[in-house]
Amino acid sequence: MRLSVENYLTLRRNLNRISDLEKFQVPRGVMHAILMQKKVESVKRKYHLFSGRTKEILQYWNERKRLPEWLTLTPVLKVRLLLKGMDFSTKQINKVLRNPNELDEELAKLVYDAVSKDFIYSPIAAKLQWTLGKIGERIIKNKLKSLGIEFKTEKELRMQKTPDFFFEEPLDFLGRRIRWIESKALFADLKTYDLYFRKQISKYQELFGDGLVVFWRGSLTGLPVSDGSEFECDLKNKLLEMKLYVSKSDKVEGDPLKLAEKFIEEYISQDVFPYNSKVIRILRNMGFKILQNSPNKEA
Numbered sequence: 001m002r003l004s005v006e007n008y009l010t011l012r013r014n015l016n017r018i019s020d021l022e023k024f025q026v027p028r029g030v031m032h033a034i035l036m037q038k039k040v041e042s043v044k045r046k047y048h049l050f051s052g053r054t055k056e057i058l059q060y061w062n063e064r065k066r067l068p069e070w071l072t073l074t075p076v077l078k079v080r081l082l083l084k085g086m087d088f089s090t091k092q093i094n095k096v097l098r099n100p101n102e103l104d105e106e107l108a109k110l111v112y113d114a115v116s117k118d119f120i121y122s123p124i125a126a127k128l129q130w131t132l133g134k135i136g137e138r139i140i141k142n143k144l145k146s147l148g149i150e151f152k153t154e155k156e157l158r159m160q161k162t163p164d165f166f167f168e169e170p171l172d173f174l175g176r177r178i179r180w181i182e183s184k185a186l187f188a189d190l191k192t193y194d195l196y197f198r199k200q201i202s203k204y205q206e207l208f209g210d211g212l213v214v215f216w217r218g219s220l221t222g223l224p225v226s227d228g229s230e231f232e233c234d235l236k237n238k239l240l241e242m243k244l245y246v247s248k249s250d251k252v253e254g255d256p257l258k259l260a261e262k263f264i265e266e267y268i269s270q271d272v273f274p275y276n277s278k279v280i281r282i283l284r285n286m287g288f289k290i291l292q293n294s295p296n297k298e299a
Contacts, residue, residue, distance in 0.1 A: 001030050001218040001240070002227050008189065008220055012038055018119060018287055027240040029132075032119075032287040033187035033217035039120050041191070043073060050081060058085030065106055075114035076121040082110075098123055098257065115257055116282045127261045128286055132185035135238055135268050136216045137164055139231050140183055149173070161203045163211060170209065174230045180204055180211035185239060188219035188227075216240075238267065244283055247293040250274040256282055275299070 003011070011024060015035040021028055050057075050071055057078075060068045067078050076097065083093045096102055100111035115122045144151050144165065152166045163180035170177050182200065186192055196213070204211055212226055216239045219227040228236060237243075244267065252259065252274035260282040263273050272293045280290050280299055290299045 001027055001229075002221045003030075003218060004221050008034070012189075018285060021287060021289075027218075028242045028287070028289060029216075029240040030187060030218040032242060033185075034189070035287075036120055037187060037189065037192060039074065043077065043120075047073065047077070054081050054085035056085075057082050061085075067110075074118050074121050076118040079111050079114040080121075094123075100257075112257070116260075117285045119286045124257065124260050124264065124282065124286060127264045129185065131264050131268055132216075132239055133183065135235060136183040136185050136214065136228075138268065139216075139228075139233055139235050140165060140181055140214065142233065142235070143231055147173075161200065161207065163200075163204050163208070166208065173212070174226075176210070176212060178211045179208040182211065182213045184213065184215045185217060186215055187217045188215035188223050188225050190220065190223075193220075193223050193225065242288050243291055244288045245272045245291050245293045246275045246280060246299050247272050248275045248299070252276050252279075260286070 011026065011031065012034055014020060014023065015031055015038065018035070020035070021031050024031060050073060057068065057071060060066075061082055067082065071078050071081070073081070079097075080093055083096070088096070096111060097115055100108040100115065102108075103111060115124065119125050119128075149167070149171065152168070154162045154164050154166075157166055163182045165181040165183075167179050170179050173181075182204065184196065193215075201211075201213055214226040214228050214231070216228045216236070219225050228239075244263070253276065256276065256278035259276060259279045263279065263283065264286070266273070284290055291297060292299045
C-alpha cells in the first residue's frame, strides 16, 4: 500500500497506542508499522535523558513500589533501567524478561506486565518482528522458485554486506532489470528509507548494481521501492491484516509469555491456535486482531 505524505502524516499523528489500530480503514499491518516506527523515534530522542538516572528510578521504586510518572519510555525500557539500577547485568536482565518468576513477587509482576504490553522492546515483540521478516522473505522465495529463477541467499553469500536474495546475472523481474532483492517488514517513510539507503541499499548498488527493495508494510508515494503489491499471495495477508484465529474448543495451559512467543513463531505457517485468555491478551497488546475460528467472530 502506498500513502500520500498527507495521509501518512494524518495517520502517524493519530496513532499513539495499539487500540488506535481500530480507528482507520487502513491495513492493520501498515498502521502497526507506522506506530512502531513512531515510538522508536520517540525513544531515540529521549532515552539519554533517563539512562543516567537509574539510581533515582530505583529509589522511587523502593519508596513507592511503582515507577515514576516522568519516566516516559516504553514498559520494557522502564523496567530495564530499574533493573540496571539494581545492578543487574544485561545478560541477567534479558534472562528475567523471559522468566519474571525468578524475581520477588512485586518485581515479577512489574516485569510480567511490561513484557506482556510492550509491542516494541519486549522479547515477544522482537519475535513478532523476526517472524514478519521471515514471512516477507518466504513470499519472495516462493515467487522466485515458481518462476524458475535461481538465486543465492544472504547466508549462502557469506559476505559482510549482502542482500536477502542475489542473482549471478542481471534478470528481468516484475518489469525491472535487477541483481538483488532486499525484504523489509517495515513501512517506508522518509526517515526509514533514508536510514536503510545509507546503511544497505547504496552499498548493494555499489557492489552489485540495481536491485529491488520491498517494504511489505507500505511506502510513501514516490519512493523508489516496492510496496509488495507485485506479489499477490495469501501469505501476504499475514503481514497486512495481522489476524490470528483461536479455537476455544482447543485450550492450552502454560507460561503465557512463552506461549505467546511460540504462537508468533508458528504464525508464519499456522492459521488457528489453541485458546488461552492470558495469551490472547498479550497477542492483542502486540497488535494482533484476534478472531474465533469462524468468519468475522472476535474472540
